[in-house]
Amino acid sequence: MTDERKLTAQRVRQDATDLAARRDHPLHQANGDEQRYESAHYPMSFTKGLAHDVTTGLVERSGDFKAFRSAIDNGFAEDFTRQVAVPRDEPRRQWEAPTAGTVYELQGPDPQAVTIPPAPALCSDELTFEMAEVYELALLRDVPFNAFVAGGGSAALTGATTRLNSLAYAQEGFNSRPRTTNSSDQLDAQTVFRGSSPGVDRGPYLSQFMLIGNASPSEGITPEQGFINFGAQRIDQRVLEAKQHDDYMMRWAEWHRVQQGYDVRSDRFDPCKPQTAGQAFTGERRFIHTPRDLATYVHVDALYQAYLNACLLLLGNGTPFDPGFDRLSGGGEGLLHDPASGQKVALNAGGFALWGGPHVLSLVTEVATRGLKAVRYQKFNNHLRLRPEALAARIEKAQEIETRFPEACGCFSGMARALGETVALIRDHNQTLAGEATALLPMAFAEGSPMHPAYGAGHATVAGACVTILKAFFNTSALFVKINDAAGFYSKQHIIARLKCGDSVEAGAYQVTDCGKRLEFKRCGSFQLNDEKYATFKPDGQANQPCSPLTLEGELNKLAANISIGRNMAGVHYFSDYYDSLRLGEEIALGILEEQALCYKTDPFVLSVPTFDGTVRRIGQR
Numbered sequence: 001m002t003d004e005r006k007l008t009a010q011r012v013r014q015d016a017t018d019l020a021a022r023r024d025h026p027l028h029q030a031n032g033d034e035q036r037y038e039s040a041h042y043p044m045s046f047t048k049g050l051a052h053d054v055t056t057g058l059v060e061r062s063g064d065f066k067a068f069r070s071a072i073d074n075g076f077a078e079d080f081t082r083q084v085a086v087p088r089d090e091p092r093r094q095w096e097a098p099t100a101g102t103v104y105e106l107q108g109p110d111p112q113a114v115t116i117p118p119a120p121a122l123c124s125d126e127l128t129f130e131m132a133e134v135y136e137l138a139l140l141r142d143v144p145f146n147a148f149v150a151g152g153g154s155a156a157l158t159g160a161t162t163r164l165n166s167l168a169y170a171q172e173g174f175n176s177r178p179r180t181t182n183s184s185d186q187l188d189a190q191t192v193f194r195g196s197s198p199g200v201d202r203g204p205y206l207s208q209f210m211l212i213g214n215a216s217p218s219e220g221i222t223p224e225q226g227f228i229n230f231g232a233q234r235i236d237q238r239v240l241e242a243k244q245h246d247d248y249m250m251r252w253a254e255w256h257r258v259q260q261g262y263d264v265r266s267d268r269f270d271p272c273k274p275q276t277a278g279q280a281f282t283g284e285r286r287f288i289h290t291p292r293d294l295a296t297y298v299h300v301d302a303l304y305q306a307y308l309n310a311c312l313l314l315l316g317n318g319t320p321f322d323p324g325f326d327r328l329s330g331g332g333e334g335l336l337h338d339p340a341s342g343q344k345v346a347l348n349a350g351g352f353a354l355w356g357g358p359h360v361l362s363l364v365t366e367v368a369t370r371g372l373k374a375v376r377y378q379k380f381n382n383h384l385r386l387r388p389e390a391l392a393a394r395i396e397k398a399q400e401i402e403t404r405f406p407e408a409c410g411c412f413s414g415m416a417r418a419l420g421e422t423v424a425l426i427r428d429h430n431q432t433l434a435g436e437a438t439a440l441l442p443m444a445f446a447e448g449s450p451m452h453p454a455y456g457a458g459h460a461t462v463a464g465a466c467v468t469i470l471k472a473f474f475n476t477s478a479l480f481v482k483i484n485d486a487a488g489f490y491s492k493q494h495i496i497a498r499l500k501c502g503d504s505v506e507a508g509a510y511q512v513t514d515c516g517k518r519l520e521f522k523r524c525g526s527f528q529l530n531d532e533k534y535a536t537f538k539p540d541g542q543a544n545q546p547c548s549p550l551t552l553e554g555e556l557n558k559l560a561a562n563i564s565i566g567r568n569m570a571g572v573h574y575f576s577d578y579y580d581s582l583r584l585g586e587e588i589a590l591g592i593l594e595e596q597a598l599c600y601k602t603d604p605f606v607l608s609v610p611t612f613d614g615t616v617r618r619i620g621q622r
Contacts, residue, residue, distance in 0.1 A: 016595040031118035040405035046453035049261030057393040075102035090262040101377025108592035111373040116580040123411040129169035130574040134388045136160040141292040148205035150190040177579045195561030197612040199554015207559040214316040215486035223487040224519035238285040247442035250434035278446040286516030295444040295570035304368040307466035317488030320475040325605040329355040360473045367465040375461040385455035392441035444570040456581035460564035464585025467560040476553035489552045499529035507549040
């Protein structure tokens with residue numbers, strides 16, 4: 001290394017340090033419920049793993065919670081064993097990485113340099129609405145996703161949207177964290193539970209990235225078979241099918257045992273027996289067909305799995321990179337001037353380690369750990385928010401809690417009244433399946449939530465970070481089309497070129513049929529070549545099925561929402577966990593990209609990154 005290179009490398013690192021230091025370092029604020037209800041034994045705080053009173057479901061000794069909070073604030077892993085008293089009658093689960101937010105980071109924002117706003121507080125209309133959403137999703141776990149569209153025909157889904165639209169927070173217009181609504185500002189089958197970013201309300205509920213595979217003509221493999229090429233191997237998009245009505249924690253004794261932190265997936269009498277899966281399966285695999293299938297996916301996924309799969313699909317299908325660096329990737333549509341011949345010629349240098357497949361494949365997974373550290377600080381050190389399974393227990397035991405602790409101000413019984421019809425349906429559901437008419441939240445997993453607080457959400461933070469990387473690298477205006485027997489996201493220029501070759505170019509989406517056994521392409525229009533220059537889209541004009549081609553931006557936003565809200569479908573998160581954590585992950589990924597951009601001193605470039613709020617961030621220089 002020359003001295004000049006050595007000094008330049010040092011300056012680049014210093015520039016990154018200065019950039020990080022210049023960023024706004026926000027104040028971390030919680031909603032105040034922990035302090036507000038301290039004397040009522042912390043009913044709105046995460047206490048899973050401590051000893052709980054069997055009558056109220058609250059933490060049994062407030063001193064245990066204070067020791068837990070002290071261990072969090074101290075930031076040493078051993079303190080959670082040395083200082084915090086826990087029940088030990090059965091094998092236990094561990095709190096998951098409660099000190100991760102105290103570490104430092106060498107790339108991107110420091111874990112404590114980003115934040116999320118206070119969570120909805122007790123007695124707020126927003127919190128009541130969030131609990132209603134989680135209850136309704138539990139009741140809809142076995143309704144096919146094909147019903148989650150306009151004209152889907154599900155009476156259960158129609159009933160859920162009617163009940164949600166009647167609540168005060170919906171009547172007020174979702175004035176804090178907006179939901180996607182129809183033209184009348186109402187939730188309906190096409191918009192409910194979809195998320196809040198551009199494109200999530202277009203087409204089927206599930207992102208194409210959750211279903212399709214790559215085409216491999218030499219093997220006779222088509223996208224509807226759901227095989228993603230991973231080098232010489234394949235990834236199968238199908239998941240293990242969980243049995244219908246396979247819900248848990250509906251009985252009070254079962255709920256209480258889980259809150260004690262006991263490992264209910266282990267045999268308490270025979271430690272030699274292997275752990276159970278926490279779900280009951282049919283033994284068959286199928287494409288994701290119901291909310292229960294999606295909950296199964298997010299139960300055991302490697303946290304960046306869906307985004308790595310999406311990246312493999314995009315690379316395998318030849319999806320164009322961002323036009324801001326297409327000449328550096330070697331995959332652009334443009335040509336350069338050849339001084340020898342004086343003609344426009346194809347590029348001689350392309351991307352690989354830089355601006356190519358290995359670059360984006362590494363980066364899309366790398367940002368996941370950065371997101372996890374930042375969200376752990378929010379979970380433990382800042383908000384310490386209770387999980388939905390615990391809030392449902394507050395509703396179930398509202399009378400006991402408010403009698404013993406009048407300082408709860410009737411908020412839990414008020415929530416129960418506001419959710420009267422929904423809670424009645426939950427009680428009927430639990431009576432039918434478990435023999436107890438409780439208001440407890442039916443959970444998709446035997447163990448309920450993970451052993452860490454609800455807000456923010458790890459899955460949603462990672463979704464925000466990983467999808468932001470994909471939106472930075474790929475051309476987000478690319479359209480999803482089927483060209484002959486292959487399907488993918490392609491630029492308008494590519495579509496025109498294929499039309500000139502006489503190929504068929506159809507718009508639409510793959511949807512699940514035969515109860516998850518098959519995928520089928522549902523066409524809604526096609527492209528036609530005009531004047532040998534232009535591609536014109538012509539919808540098929542089907543009634544009640546408005547059609548325009550799906551975009552890469554919309555399907556990536558939908559992918560992030562599917563994974564994040566899939567956790568809500570399991571019963572382990574609220575909507576705000578998705579909404580704010582997605583943006584937390586986005587901020588982390590953008591910070592990493594900004595710092596990495598300082599390293600590229602030759603070949604100026606610019607990345608245009610659409611955000612989850614619909615704006616565009618530009619990174620780099622040209």
